[in-house]
Structures are given as C-alpha cells and as structure tokens.
Amino acid sequence: MLPTDSSRNGTNRNDSNKEDGVNQLMGKVWDWNNMYGTNLKKFDGSVLAANEDGGRCEDDVTALREDHGDDPKDGSSGPESSADIDDWQDGHRVVQFLAISANFPICAINGYDGEHGRCIYAHSEGEVQEDGMVDLVPIGPCELLMAYGAIGLEIFYYTTARDEGHFVREDEGGLRPLGPRIIVQWNVDDNDEIEGYTKTISPGPGRDLEITYLVIPTAVQTSVEVRLKLKDLGYRSRAVYGKIKANAIDYRNKRVHLFSCDRGRCLSFPSGTTSILPLSPSKIALPCSRLLKFHIEVDLTVITTCESHEEDKNLKFSLEFTRGITSQEREVDDDRVQVEIKYDSEY
Incomplete structure (x- = not known):
C-alpha cells in the first residue's frame, strides 16, 4: 500500500530555488484562507491548454x-x-503520476516543477463524472516533471454541471478552462530509493482529490x-x-x-x-x-x-x-x- 504524503517539508536539494521557480511560473499567488486539509492557494496564472475531444468516430489518428x-x-x-x-548512469529525478481520483467535478489539472508547466488531466467532452470517488484518466504530462524540490498542482473544477464545456480560446490556439481554480504546492522527498505516495487535497468539506505518484531518483x-x-x-x-x-x-x-x-x-x-x-x-x-x-x-x-x-x-x-x-x-x-x-x- 502506498504511504500518504501529508503536508510536510522534506530536506530537498535546491529547495529554495525550485520553490521560487514554481511560484514564478504559477504567477500571482495569494492565500485562500479558511480552507480545509492541505494548505491551498488560489491564483491568477497561466494555464496549460487542453484540446477539446470531438464526437463519435473521430479521425484523430x-x-x-x-x-x-x-x-x-x-x-x-x-x-x-x-x-x-x-x-x-546519470538519470533525472522525476515524478511519475500513476492515478487521480476525486469526488467532485474536475475540469483540468496542471502540474509545475519550477521550470515547466504541463497539463496532467483535462475533462473530455461527453465524459460523465459520477457521484462518489471517481477515477480520472490522466492525459499527461507530455514531458516528465522534475522532482528536485517543490512541485505544484493547479486544479480547475466545476461548481455546477452547467459549467461543463465553458472554455476560452487563447492566442496560441489552445483552450483555457473557465471557473474556480486552486493551487497546492509541496516539497517532494529527497530519497535515494523509488518511493510512492498518495497526496490528498481537500478544498472544502466533503471534497477530496487524490493524486498517486512515484518519485524516481534516477x-x-x-x-x-x-x-x-x-x-x-x-x-x-x-x-x-x-x-x-x-x-x-x-x-x-x-x-x-x-x-x-x-x-x-x-x-x-x-x-x-x-x-x-x-x-x-x-x-x-x-x-x-x-x-x-x-x-x-x-x-x-x-x-x-x-x-x-x-x-x-x-x-x-x-x-x-x-x-x-x-x-x-x-x-x-x-x-x-x-x-x-x-x-x-x-x-
């Protein structure tokens, strides 16, 4: 069974530099007070674009x-x-995401490692998120995220079912979700062995999102x-x-x-x-x-x-x-x- 990664600070190489990098990459961050569970923050920052998926029998190949x-x-x-x-011999220290589950409607999830931001999950058109804890299928990241210090997640979620499908098209041609978003940031452990973790993020009473991931040193x-x-x-x-x-x-x-x-x-x-x-x-x-x-x-x-x-x-x-x-x-x-x-x- 995977151990749970609670909100703790590890002893990590280049922690301060990587944390600064995560903060700069995420943009303007401010505390969201009176939240439950993990220390969460809400911010106005850039979001990775998630392309919409078409209807039946698409010519996607x-x-x-x-x-x-x-x-x-x-x-x-x-x-x-x-x-x-x-x-x-000189492999990179990276994060490998294994599973995501949530009991509230998720629109998109972006991951940050201080140098890059990658889309990890995007709600597909027609995808129904049922009640209870539901497994979400990750679609990324397209390139691996490094694990030399802090990593962060930007989570977009729906407040009602009618929110689904509300996107704005950006200059680069991508799609940006509209609606509330939260940020959580934590330090990854600096172990020399492969370790697995499940991090629980609770943005409010009765709302939980779980991210299961590995930290692979090389x-x-x-x-x-x-x-x-x-x-x-x-x-x-x-x-x-x-x-x-x-x-x-x-x-x-x-x-x-x-x-x-x-x-x-x-x-x-x-x-x-x-x-x-x-x-x-x-x-x-x-x-x-x-x-x-x-x-x-x-x-x-x-x-x-x-x-x-x-x-x-x-x-x-x-x-x-x-x-x-x-x-x-x-x-x-x-x-x-x-x-x-x-x-x-x-x-």
Whole structure:
C-alpha cells in the first residue's frame, strides 16, 4: 500500500530555488484562507491548454503510407535500439503520476516543477463524472516533471454541471478552462530509493482529490509509439476503441494509461492503412537499470462495418520490453499492432 504524503517539508536539494521557480511560473499567488486539509492557494496564472475531444468516430489518428519493407520481428530492437547503456548512469529525478481520483467535478489539472508547466488531466467532452470517488484518466504530462524540490498542482473544477464545456480560446490556439481554480504546492522527498505516495487535497468539506505518484531518483524518459496496421478490406470502414497501458514492477500495481477511448468516441480511418494511435501521455518514467523490464498492455477492439451490421475483433495482449528489446509486434487475422520504444537518455 502506498504511504500518504501529508503536508510536510522534506530536506530537498535546491529547495529554495525550485520553490521560487514554481511560484514564478504559477504567477500571482495569494492565500485562500479558511480552507480545509492541505494548505491551498488560489491564483491568477497561466494555464496549460487542453484540446477539446470531438464526437463519435473521430479521425484523430495519424495515417501513414503503407510500409511494405522489413518490419522488426517480435522481441527485436529497431535501428534506435536501447540508448547506449553507459549513457544511463546519470538519470533525472522525476515524478511519475500513476492515478487521480476525486469526488467532485474536475475540469483540468496542471502540474509545475519550477521550470515547466504541463497539463496532467483535462475533462473530455461527453465524459460523465459520477457521484462518489471517481477515477480520472490522466492525459499527461507530455514531458516528465522534475522532482528536485517543490512541485505544484493547479486544479480547475466545476461548481455546477452547467459549467461543463465553458472554455476560452487563447492566442496560441489552445483552450483555457473557465471557473474556480486552486493551487497546492509541496516539497517532494529527497530519497535515494523509488518511493510512492498518495497526496490528498481537500478544498472544502466533503471534497477530496487524490493524486498517486512515484518519485524516481534516477529515471530515463521513455517514449512509446503504437502503430495499427489494418488489412485492406476495400470499401469497408474500420474504427478502433479500447485501452493501452504501461505496467512496471516499480509502479506498485498501478498502470499508466497511454490510450483510453470508449466505443462512443472511437477513432475511424480507411482500411488498409498504417496509423499511429494518439497516445496521451506518450512518455513515461522508468528507473535507470540494467535489469529494466516493463510491459505495454494492449486491449483494443477493431470495428468493421459491413453494410448494415458491425463486426468486432479484439486485439488483447501484453508486450514485454527491456533495455535491448525496443520493438514488438502482434498479429490477429492480418491486423497488426506494433509498439516501438525509445529511451531518451537526455531530455
């Protein structure tokens, strides 16, 4: 069971500098008095943009021309095989988010590490947050957050159901949630071992948000790419929905969601194409180790529309990766899923 990270100050390297960086990045911060639980603050600062998700069967995938060349075999390494082993000695100290749950409606969550701000969660159009403690599927961060001192969360929430869908478009083309927001900031522990925590944030009576995360002292950023290669069925349309998760021993029986799409919001594309699925996040943190091993769990359903009816095919399997195995592929009735891994020794 993961220990709870209460509001405590740890002995961290570069604490003061990182705390100043978090405060400067978040912008103007002022105390929100008479709050409950963790010390919370409300502020006027920048928010990371979260793109809206469309309706049913969106063309969200990146289509590629069919590649008839030699594909990597199961258990093989691609041309960018594992990063040079000697380059891994100096990994970064990072935070890996594992799970988010809340019992009040959340619009978006942004994370800050003193240098960068990243979107961690954004409420999708059509997503229903039921009563009680509900698991929220993180969509980020797109790049890992460092853990050399303080980290902060900016949490946007709805006050009523009618608030849903209220966004303002920013100059950069992104979307900024409207409505109340809160900030919480704390120091991460400076342990030399991988540690897991669950932090509970209580902005008011009966309102709780839990963030489960790891602090990995020496981590390598790992990029994941999933290609779906569907056989050519002529005029018939194909659509895909399901889940893809990353699983490692150090994740403490948790899994990092890389792709999550239900049937009502399936992705569609022409048959006979090769497509890159839109993973969010597409990068995870893994410990720098010569014994590194983790799994990508694939559970996808391919829908084939034939005249007036639909046929479903399930593609479900777990692929193992190590420092030397960076490409895996599975085939079911001529439909193939290929997973490519790239270890970023510097980022």
